[in-house]
Amino acid sequence: MPPVGEKINRRSLLDVLLAIGVVGWLASVLFPVLRYLKPLGVQTQNGPIKLKGEELSKLEKDHSVIVRAGAARIVVFEDSTQQLRALSAKCTHEGCTVQYVPGESVIWCACHNGRFDLDGRVLAGPPPRTLEKYSCTRESDGSVVVQLGRGPEAA
Numbered sequence: 001m002p003p004v005g006e007k008i009n010r011r012s013l014l015d016v017l018l019a020i021g022v023v024g025w026l027a028s029v030l031f032p033v034l035r036y037l038k039p040l041g042v043q044t045q046n047g048p049i050k051l052k053g054e055e056l057s058k059l060e061k062d063h064s065v066i067v068r069a070g071a072a073r074i075v076v077f078e079d080s081t082q083q084l085r086a087l088s089a090k091c092t093h094e095g096c097t098v099q100y101v102p103g104e105s106v107i108w109c110a111c112h113n114g115r116f117d118l119d120g121r122v123l124a125g126p127p128p129r130t131l132e133k134y135s136c137t138r139e140s141d142g143s144v145v146v147q148l149g150r151g152p153e154a155a
């Protein structure tokens, strides 16, 4: 029979190993559940975004591009006077993605034929509110930057 001190050490070691096993098992079960339950809304980005190479190419070629900033969509376009503009691309009616129609100088939502002017104001259709407007600039190195997180830009 082992001495009493050694028995306590073995028992303590087994208790510690058992506790580590239980904590590890709980973590492996709870982490995926908590990650799944985390709301998506926190993914919206704030601050400036810089268009990537392929986005810039599309903007040059088509005069407009839809870019993502976290969960938000932004339509960046160049109007007939070569002024860069940026609006929320999420229609204020039911959330479809709007697009710039250069030939008509309007922002159009294909879902229910909603139409906005180039400042995001509603011209026709069911959308109840204007699109959020953001500041958009071309930097000296040719890059295009959209300022987010300051709320809608004053028209």
Ligand code: FES
Pocket: 091, 092, 093, 094, 095, 096, 109, 110, 111, 112, 113, 114, 125, 126, 127
């Ligand atoms: S979702 Fe855009 S007009 Fe209905």
